[in-house]
Amino acid sequence: MARGALIIFEGVDRSGKSTQIKRIFNQMLNKGEKVYLTRFPERTSEIGQTINGYLTSSNNLSDQAIHLLFSANRWEHAQSILNYLNNGTSVLVDRYAFSGVAFTAAKGLDLEWCKNPDRGLPKPDLVLQLDVDEETAKSRGGFGEERYEKVEFQRKVRSLYSRLKEEHSDIWKVIDASGTADELTPQLQSFVDETIKNCQNNDIEKL
Numbered sequence: 700m701a702r703g704a705l706i707i708f709e710g711v712d713r714s715g716k717s718t719q720i721k722r723i724f725n726q727m728l729n730k731g732e733k734v735y736l737t738r739f740p741e742r743t744s745e746i747g748q749t750i751n752g753y754l755t756s757s758n759n760l761s762d763q764a765i766h767l768l769f770s771a772n773r774w775e776h777a778q779s780i781l782n783y784l785n786n787g788t789s790v791l792v793d794r795y796a797f798s799g800v801a802f803t804a805a806k807g808l809d810l811e812w813c814k815n816p817d818r819g820l821p822k823p824d825l826v827l828q829l830d831v832d833e834e835t836a837k838s839r840g841g842f843g844e845e846r847y848e849k850v851e852f853q854r855k856v857r858s859l860y861s862r863l864k865e866e867h868s869d870i871w872k873v874i875d876a877s878g879t880a881d882e883l884t885p886q887l888q889s890f891v892d893e894t895i896k897n898c899q900n901n902d903i904e905k906l
């Protein structure tokens with residue numbers, strides 16, 4: 700059976716990726732395609748609830764401890780993602796290990812240290828980075844109340860994404876997301892469709 704594709708949406712906060720990924724998911728469902736949508740952090744598990752507490756500042760954890768919990772949250776769902784892919788269902792994910800590295804390294808932690816806990820997770824077939832500058836992101840209704848939603852911090856995250864892009868140039872696409880949502884959706888959909896078609900001949904690799 701043809702396997703599904705693993706496709707990640709990344710971007711700074713307010714880049715529009717959550718809106719876009721839901722649109723793509725719904726379009727694919729309407730066409731009868733096999734597709735599953737998820738996101739990280741996945742806040743409902745025990746680990747996810749601890750992460751939610753951290754993001755909403757109801758608890759404090761060291762930078763290292765929270766980094767490992769974000770990674771553990773991905774690992775606790777890794778096997779189910781693999782099962783979907785092997786059953787021919789494509790998996791769309793709102794944030795993945797690249798957020799893990801970018802958001803923690805933006806605090807000044809060593810980049811290689813940041814990458815280690817996610818090594819071995821299923822490697823995506825495609826990363827769509829929705830790129831907007833921090834000021835544009837902020838102007839979209841402003842950042843919310845959560846811990847990382849500050850212009851200076853998001854600027855660092857964005858520059859870390861460009862480093863990650865160099866390392867993953869085989870799978871990484873930067874999409875200018877400064878335009879309207881309606882302009883963006885068909886562009887993203889065509890990258891998604893192309894990836895699903897072309898991933899068939901490749902095994903699922905590991906990060």
Ligand code: DGP
Pocket residue numbers: 712739740754765766769770793794795796798799800802803845847848
């Ligand atoms: P979201 O639910 O997509 O708005 O993500 C919540 C916040 O958590 C957002 O500011 C990005 C950040 N984030 C996502 N994944 C990770 C991670 O693995 N590590 C760290 N430190 N932050 C992350």
Ligand code: NA
Pocket residue numbers: 712713845
């Ligand atoms: Na957010």
Ligand code: NA
Pocket residue numbers: 713716717
């Ligand atoms: Na979001």
